Amino acid sequence: MKKLVIAIDGPAASGKSTTSKLVAERLGYLYIDTGAMYRAITWKVIRNKIDLEETDIIGELAERTSVRLEKANDEIKVFLDGEDVSKEIRTQEVTGAVSAVSAIEKVRTVMVREQRKIGECGGVVVDGRDIGTVVFPNADVKIFMIADVEERARRRQKELERAGATVDLSKLVEEIVTRDKKDSGRNISPLRKADDAIALDTTDLTIDEQVDFIVKKVFERLG
Numbered sequence: 001m002k003k004l005v006i007a008i009d010g011p012a013a014s015g016k017s018t019t020s021k022l023v024a025e026r027l028g029y030l031y032i033d034t035g036a037m038y039r040a041i042t043w044k045v046i047r048n049k050i051d052l053e054e055t056d057i058i059g060e061l062a063e064r065t066s067v068r069l070e071k072a073n074d075e076i077k078v079f080l081d082g083e084d085v086s087k088e089i090r091t092q093e094v095t096g097a098v099s100a101v102s103a104i105e106k107v108r109t110v111m112v113r114e115q116r117k118i119g120e121c122g123g124v125v126v127d128g129r130d131i132g133t134v135v136f137p138n139a140d141v142k143i144f145m146i147a148d149v150e151e152r153a154r155r156r157q158k159e160l161e162r163a164g165a166t167v168d169l170s171k172l173v174e175e176i177v178t179r180d181k182k183d184s185g186r187n188i189s190p191l192r193k194a195d196d197a198i199a200l201d202t203t204d205l206t207i208d209e210q211v212d213f214i215v216k217k218v219f220e221r222l223g
């Protein structure tokens with residue numbers, strides 16, 4: 001059976017990663033979490049105490065950095081220059097800085113090149129902000145996931161609670177709105193629905209319903 005490229009874009013905390021991971025499992029495809037790649041570079045920037053204004057230095061740093069995603073049991077592990085940074089990249093510190101780092105042209109060039117390399121043979125579910133528009137404009141199935149911001153904040157809060165952190169809901173709403181604004185307002189590859197992407201509002205859907213919807217679209221595409 002032909003191995004497709006499935007592009008899943010959408011704003012912060014719209015349920016992309018959980019859904020994409022499950023869709024990939026159902027299809028026996030590889031899941032590529034491109035947000036995790038930008039987060040890993042951001043973590044390196046923070047750890048090296050580089051000012052976010054130093055865009056040239058950050059761009060060069062990205063060129064000299066290896067980011068690898070690896071499936072371990074049920075989880076996707078993220079390796080930065082060989083070191084497991086899966087936990088570090090999910091901290092509020094990284095979340096607060098990742099939009100600035102991912103807006104740097106050179107960083108995007110390097111990341112997009114790597115993402116295309118991983119997905120060139122198909123059989124991938126790729127989630128991010130610019131997958132259907134820039135990384136894989138010819139993707140076989142394109143989904144644009146959206147959800148009410150309050151619902152997204154509640155989901156993020158649950159996720160953080162599971163990881164042992166307590167964060168106020170209104171703070172999360174504010175953070176999500178700020179990040180969406182930055183991600184859709186940047187000059188290079190802004191967050192945008194591709195014209196041929198299918199919009200999927202997940203506000204009132206369960207994870208299973210979201211997964212079923214996408215898998216159905218994939219089978220329709222496969223005929």
Ligand code: DC
Pocket residue numbers: 012013034035036038039098099102103127128129130131179183
């Ligand atoms: O999906 P996420 O929240 O883990 O993504 C973190 C940030 O990375 C997001 O705020 C914007 C950036 N990003 C991007 O610019 N392009 C992508 N393809 C994926 C993520």
